[in-house]
Amino acid sequence: GAGVSQSPRYKVAKRGQDVALRCDPISGHVSLFWYQQALGQGPEFLTYFQNEAQLDKSGLPSDRFFAERPEGSVSTLKIQRTQQEDSAVYLCASSRQGGGNEKLFFGSGTQLSVL
Amino acid sequence: AQSVTQLGSHVSVSEGALVLLRCNYSSSVPPYLFWYVQYPNQGLQLLLKYTTGATLVKGINGFEAEFKKSETSFHLTKPSAHMSDAAEYFCAVSASRAAGNKLTFGGGTRVLVKP
16 A cells, blocks of 8 residues: 555544554555554554564553564554553554664554543 | 653744754664654654764755764754644654664654744
């Protein structure tokens, strides 16, 4: 595709509900990142994939958060038993190789509200 | 570990006036530095980046930034603000060009342009 696509754009969940957020990176991009952006703050790293391999998940805040990229393209971020503190915008980004000096291409994000 | 501090969460400038957004970083190794812009309901877009070489970096839309190692700063400037510059701006740092090296973002500065 032309850019990074994320769905849904908005998600409202009741506390305790499970949610799944989808990211379609730019075709051919090896690296995929997930970030969490709380209201009024900068994005914070959650996890990183190189192709299908999850090489860094140090930013996932708890074991309720799980991410996968089974075929090295589309990725899903799943949050189990959502809590109010999970409310944030979840950003997906991709890059050709994922090097720290590379440009990241970001999606528009999924805004999650947990009631 | 890296960190980024952006001075001023909100900046108001008049159309045609200088835009100056301040960014200071902390890094234990020579950093890679970035400025991203986020327009409403859009993903973050890269404005410019410093990796190696010339310390004055020119980006899109007339923005530029200067890497000053002695001051650990990477301030963003634009000589003449335009209404379309109203957005949120994020400074970010990466510690390595290695694949998967994540960006650490500052808290962001929201720019308001007055006619």
